[in-house]
Structures are given as C-alpha cells and as structure tokens.
Amino acid sequence: MKKIIKNTLLISIIAITAGCTKKIEYLAERTFITTDNALLKINYLSAYAANPGVQLAINNTRVSGLITGRTPFPGGGYNTNGSNFPDYLAVTPGTNTLSIAIPKKGTNTDSVLLFTASLTMAANKNYTAHVSDTAAKTKVVLIEDNLSYVDAGTSKYRFVNMMPNVPFIDLYYGTTKVATGIPYLGFSNYFSLPFSTTVTSWDIRETGTSPTSTVLATYSSTNTTLNQRIYTAFALGYKGSTATNTKPYISFLLNQ
Numbered sequence: 001m002k003k004i005i006k007n008t009l010l011i012s013i014i015a016i017t018a019g020c021t022k023k024i025e026y027l028a029e030r031t032f033i034t035t036d037n038a039l040l041k042i043n044y045l046s047a048y049a050a051n052p053g054v055q056l057a058i059n060n061t062r063v064s065g066l067i068t069g070r071t072p073f074p075g076g077g078y079n080t081n082g083s084n085f086p087d088y089l090a091v092t093p094g095t096n097t098l099s100i101a102i103p104k105k106g107t108n109t110d111s112v113l114l115f116t117a118s119l120t121m122a123a124n125k126n127y128t129a130h131v132s133d134t135a136a137k138t139k140v141v142l143i144e145d146n147l148s149y150v151d152a153g154t155s156k157y158r159f160v161n162m163m164p165n166v167p168f169i170d171l172y173y174g175t176t177k178v179a180t181g182i183p184y185l186g187f188s189n190y191f192s193l194p195f196s197t198t199v200t201s202w203d204i205r206e207t208g209t210s211p212t213s214t215v216l217a218t219y220s221s222t223n224t225t226l227n228q229r230i231y232t233a234f235a236l237g238y239k240g241s242t243a244t245n246t247k248p249y250i251s252f253l254l255n256q
Contacts, residue, residue, distance in 0.1 A: 070236060114134075156190055161185070195226070
C-alpha cells in the first residue's frame with residue numbers, strides 16, 4: 001500500500017540532542033495521490049469505557065499515531081476527537097487488511113489486537129470504514145463515498161447508524177426529519193440542505209418515536225452546514241449510557 005495521505009500522520013522519527021536530553025519528534029511523510037490509489041478513511045467508533053489509545057494498521061503497517069474512540073482518521077470532523085480536515089489514506093486497490101490494536105507502552109508494537117478485517121476497494125474511489133462496538137462484537141461497514149460536485153448554496157449529507165443497541169434511528173435537522181428508519185450498520189441516501197449560518201440542532205431519535213420525544217443525542221454547530229461541503233453524519237455510543245466515552249453522540253466527519 002502507499003503509505004501516505006494528503007496530510008498524513010505516518011511517522012518517521014528524528015532524535016534531536018539538546019544538551020543531555022534527547023527529544024523525539026514525529027514528522028509527516030508526504031507522497032502524491034494518483035488515480036491508481038483507492039482512498040480510505042477509518043471512522044473508529046468503538047466505545048470502550050476505558051477508551052484506550054489504539055493504533056491503526058493497513059496490511060501490518062502502522063498508519064496512525066494513538067487515537068481514541070469517536071475519531072475519524074486521518075481526517076476528522078465535528079463533535080469528534082479528531083481533526084476537522086477531509087483527508088483520506090491512499091491505499092493499493094484490492095483487498096487490504098485493517099487492524100486495530102493497543103500497543104505496548106512506549107512503543108508502536110501491537111500488544112492487544114482488538115479487531116481485524118479485510119476491506120476490498122477499487123482504484124480512484126473514496127471509502128469510509130466505520131468501526132463500531134467492542135471486543136468480539138466489533139463490526140465494520142465499508143461505504144463508498146460520493147464526492148461529486150455539490151451545488152453552490154447547499155451542503156450534502158449521508159447518515160450512518162453505528163449505535164449497537166438501537167435497531168433503527170431517525171435524524172432530524174431542527175424539526176425536519178432528514179433520514180428515517182436507518183438500521184444499525186446501515187446508511188441513508190444522500191440528501192442536501194441549504195447553506196446556513198444559523199445554528200440549528202441535529203437530533204437523533206429512535207424510529208417510531210414522535211418528533212417531540214426525548215432525543216438520544218443532539219449537536220449544534222454552523223460548521224456542519226458549510227457551503228458546498230460533503231458530510232457523513234453518524235450516530236454512535238450506547239442508548240442508556242451517560243458516561244462520556246460510551247454515551248450516545250451525533251457527530252460528523254468531513255468528506256469534502
């Protein structure tokens with residue numbers, strides 16, 4: 001696989017001597033993406049109570065530093081623990097192995113392998129691998145992202161349900177239901193909304209409940225309605241939990 005991205009976090013290490021102290025710096029390695037690549041984003045949403053730092057690898061090659069749950073990598077989004085860039089990893093088309101592991105303390109050597117899966121991707125296409133749940137119940141769904149042109153004055157969205165204990169979810173933008181009946185590990189068709197600078201809440205509710213019922217989670221930010229952007233909205237966490245690392249969230253990753 002190609003080891004870089006548009007703004008990668010792949011690591012090379014330089015030891016700098018300052019007096020008697022050696023300092024390790026992590027530098028970005030750069031390459032150029034071609035139409036021979038497939039492009040991959042990993043949306044790591046495993047909601048462990050302890051929220052351990054994990055590292056991602058493709059074909060046994062580490063591609064990330066330590067990240068925690070609710071983190072799209074390499075690019076992030078909003079109401080996440082990641083950045084807010086729309087970056088993707090460049091990988092070799094065909095079947096690639098994704099692995100997620102807790103490393104040995106102070107090293108990048110895998111200690112506890114949490115999950116592994118095979119992902120099959122085609123050249124010159126963008127994908128997101130959404131990872132949900134924990135331990136033996138961990139699941140991944142690979143979705144091809146459509147980054148085609150977005151009309152001026154609008155934003156484009158898709159909604160993904162990654163909440164293991166909520167079978168079907170509806171997504172609301174204000175009082176408008178924009179996606180309905182999305183099953184666990186399922187996703188909606190794309191939909192568009194007018195560009196807006198007004199803060200309007202995004203809410204998720206269980207399918208079958210009323211538009212005024214208690215929400216599972218809510219989020220508001222004008223960053224989620226930027227002009228001509230493409231987003232994936234996603235529900236994660238566990239219904240009934242109130243702990244920061246495991247409670248429900250409605251979050252957004254930035255595709256473009």
